[in-house]
Amino acid sequence: VQLQASGGGLVQAGGSLRLSCAASGRTFSNYAMGWFRQAPGKEREFVAAISRSGGVSNYADSVKGRFIISRDNAKNTVYLQMNSLKPEDTAVYYCASQYSSSIRWYGTAVREYSTWGQGTLVTVSS
Numbered sequence: 001v002q003l004q005a006s007g008g009g010l011v012q013a014g015g016s017l018r019l020s021c022a023a024s025g026r027t028f029s030n031y032a033m034g035w036f037r038q039a040p041g042k043e044r045e046f047v048a049a050i051s052r053s054g055g056v057s058n059y060a061d062s063v064k065g066r067f068i069i070s071r072d073n074a075k076n077t078v079y080l081q082m083n084s085l086k087p088e089d090t091a092v093y094y095c096a097s098q099y100s101s102s103i104r105w106y107g108t109a110v111r112e113y114s115t116w117g118q119g120t121l122v123t124v125s126s
């Protein structure tokens with residue numbers, strides 16, 4: 001599956017953005033999806049993940065209660081709704097996919113995903 005992330009931009013602290021990641025190639029509903037981010041000079045870190053069925057999700061503590069991951073398997077798209085944005089959320093955001101035979105599995109580590117999108121930049125000003 002190939003991934004194309006979009007929706008990044010410049011927003012003031014406290015604002016909201018919705019990222020999208022469109023998938024193409026193979027059966028999207030067979031893949032768990034994750035969002036990661038990488039700030040300048042830092043390692044890529046986990047943000048959120050969702051199982052192939054959409055029934056299970058997980059979040060990094062730093063975004064819990066502010067971000068929501070969702071997916072529309074009919075549209076081959078995963079979303080990341082980001083609310084109450086903070087300057088420390090500034091980063092390039094990447095979506096990733098991994099085939100899973102389990103409808104409940106999701107990964108939270110970079111090494112658990114085999115396919116990555118190109119990234120979309122989110123900048124939060126104070």
